[in-house]
Amino acid sequence: MKFNTILTIILLAACTSLSMAQDRYLTRSGSVKFFSTAPLEDIEAHTNKALSIIDIKKGEVAVDILIKSFEFEKKLMQEHFNENYMESDKYSKATFKGNYGSNENIANMVDGTYDVVAKGDLTIHGVKKAIETPVTITVSGGKLSANMVFMANVKEFGIKIPKVVVRNIAEEVEVTASFEYEPYK
Amino acid sequence: MLGRGWRKRKLIELNIMKRKTFVLIAAVLAIAVGLYVWQNFLKTAPAMRKLEAEYRVNSNEFYAEFEENEDAANEKYVNRIVEIIGELESIEMNEGSKPVINLKTEGFGMIKFTMESNLSSGELNELELNSTLLIRGECIGYLLDVLIERSIILDPS
Structure with missing residues (x-):
């Protein structure tokens, strides 16, 4: 009896862990870039070190980015971005936590491209804002990827742009994200 | 007059x-x-070669500190210059990005070093998988991997 109980527990644990592995997908090398176009100059930065987890059964998604991981073409621009605007020593991460609702095809990993809308909280510079953005999720041969483009208003996140550089930095910044997920074991 | x-x-x-x-x-x-x-x-910030590290630690111990208590490890290491010794797991070269060197750990993730500048072909040829490296850089935080920026490879001897 005792042996049977232990065996049942082990089997249940194994099944749960197997089901969790199929539900959750992870990437530690998500690509995120932003682009600002202003009268005096265009500014672009990117990172390939975003962390994202997606739960296909619950339709939930989370993204974490370390602000200092953004790379700029010019070193000076990168330093100003971290020190003067993003205050990244104080607000080190940007995060998104939300969901795209239930989608049976994605949940069952049926090959195809699916347009969904992700709703959730985007936190940048310590300021949390509710956002809604279209996301394209692609399932292909057991692999999962997600792509999205949305606009972020720097003022809404409490990022102050000094008047002297107001013609260099746009108020609205285009954010493009691309994630190639692997099963989370 | x-x-x-x-x-x-x-x-x-x-x-x-x-x-x-x-x-x-x-x-x-x-x-x-x-x-x-x-x-x-x-x-601009001084080159990493001119800076002194506050900590020198091996990759396993370093990663374990983040896995055990992220807040305490952040307090200790984030925004500070560290030198990490460990075995080379892989090198990532993405177009338009600085090279990234990954050191192994015994934990779930790796230590990811984004280099301060591009590596020359000579430097790349010298890097052998599983060889021991000593790397200095600025720790920026933990996202399952520990990320280090502005890194340079030092002579382990």
Whole structure:
């Protein structure tokens, strides 16, 4: 009896862990870039070190980015971005936590491209804002990827742009994200 | 006559003094403005080679500290210069990005070092998987992997 109980527990644990592995997908090398176009100059930065987890059964998604991981073409621009605007020593991460609702095809990993809308909280510079953005999720041969483009208003996140550089930095910044997920074991 | 000449000379001297003072003040102001612009708009962080590390630790112990208590490890290491010794797991080369060197750990993730500058082909050829490396850089935080920026490879000896 005792042996049977232990065996049942082990089997249940194994099944749960197997089901969790199929539900959750992870990437530690998500690509995120932003682009600002202003009268005096265009500014672009990117990172390939975003962390994202997606739960296909619950339709939930989370993204974490370390602000200092953004790379700029010019070193000076990168330093100003971290020190003067993003205050990244104080607000080190940007995060998104939300969901795209239930989608049976994605949940069952049926090959195809699916347009969904992700709703959730985007936190940048310590300021949390509710956002809604279209996301394209692609399932292909057991692999999962997600792509999205949305606009972020720097003022809404409490990022102050000094008047002297107001013609260099746009108020609205285009954010493009691309994630190639692997099963989370 | 003598009094008038003396007064004229004094007046000329006074004018020269005024001009010198004006030039001096203008020069001091120009230097001050220049320093302010340099300090606030043009000065970049010193190269990593010129900085000293606050900690030297092996990759397993370093990663374990983040896995066990992220807040405490953040407090100790984030925004500080560290030197990490560990075995080379892989090298990532993405177009438009600086190379990333990954060191192994016994935990779930790796230590990811984004290099300060691109690696020369000679430097790349010297890097062998599983070889021991000593790397200095600025720790920026933990996202399952620990991320280190502005990294340089040092001589382990």
